[in-house]
Structure formats: structure tokens, C-alpha cells
Amino acid sequence: MTNLVVKLAENIGTMGVKSAYGEPVTIDGVTILPVALVQFGFGGGIEGDGDPDAEAGSASSSGGGGGGLSVPVGAYVTENGRARFEPNLIALLAVGIPFLWVAGHTVSRVIRAFKR
Template identity: 55%
Template sequence: MTNLVLKLAEQAKNIGVTAAYGEQQDVDGVKFVPVALSYYGFGAGSEGGDDEAAGGGGGGGLAVPVGAYIKTRDGLRFDPNLISLIAVAIPFIWVSGKALSGIIRALKK
């Protein structure tokens, strides 16, 4: 089981930037690089007795496209995917508001 954990850790180390930024694409002479918000998690475990072998593992991930960097004659610009940004921003703003209200309540005491 230890080898499985080491293999997962080695592969996860290389995922970061390649998951957030895709390969450069060229459509009708316009070059762009897709950008995503990505999250990955892995786990493994093993517990066995004298005559028993046990083990398990799993993993999962999520990638939300948030936009693309587009290169034109005028320069480089970021073009957001508004629906994805709103879907990501709403929970973030809600959690930030709850945390801020908790801090304010704690400071008032």
C-alpha cells in the first residue's frame, strides 16, 4: 500500500499548473490559454491483522473553467467565463461574510 501512496503523491505533485492552465489553442488565428480553478484530493489506508491483509484508496477532483488568456494584436487579456465565476464567487462571498460577522461579534465582546 505504501507504494500506492507514493505513486499518488508523485503524480499529484505534477498536476498543479497543468490542471489550472491548459495547452495553448489556436482558433481562427487567435491564440488562447484556458484557465480553470482545480482541486484534487487523494487518500489511502491499510489496516490488517496477523493473517489479514486490508487496504483501500481513493481520489477525486474538480475543475471549473473560469476563463481564458487571449493573445491578439492589441496584447494579452483575460476573458472570464462569467457563469463559472459567479458560481465560484457566491459560496466564497457567503463564507467570507460569515467569517467577517463572526470576527466582528468576537471583537464587540
């Protein structure tokens, strides 16, 4: 288990910007660089029985887990020497609609509180 954790830490630690920006692709003279929002999480633990006289490794357990999320937010498109960002509209709507609902709900609560 220890070797797996060390390998994961090494691989994710070296990814950095590479995980958020994809490899550039050139199609018909247009260069496209995909961009994503990337998040990783890992955890692990060991549980023992608390008996100091117990043999090492008896009545103890360990475990771990992890996960990741990658949301494509858009792409940088370079054409004729000019670069522009083109957002992924589906991802923008998926993030924007809940944000607007929460913001509207919060503003209505603040207004209601000031009226009292």
C-alpha cells in the same frame, strides 16, 4: 496496488502547471489559453488484526481512493499582440455568491458583537 500508487504519483508529480493551463488554441488569428483551478487528493490505508502471531496477509485489509476537481476559471486571449484575461462568468458566480454570503454574515456578526 503499490505499482498503481507509484504510477499515479509519477504522473501527477510531472503535471504541474500543465494541469492548470490547457493547450493554446488559435482561431482566426486569436490565441486562446484556457485556465482552470485544479485540485487532487489521494489516500490509502492498511488495517491489520493486531495479532503478532498471525500469518502475514491473514485477517488484514487494504484500500485506497482518490479524486480530483477542475473548475474552468477563464482564458487568456491574445489578439493583435495584446493579451487579456476573460473570466468564466458561471465559475465566478459559483464562487462569488457563497463568498459574499459568508462575508456578509460574518460582518453582521462582528457589528452585532461590537454593539453589546
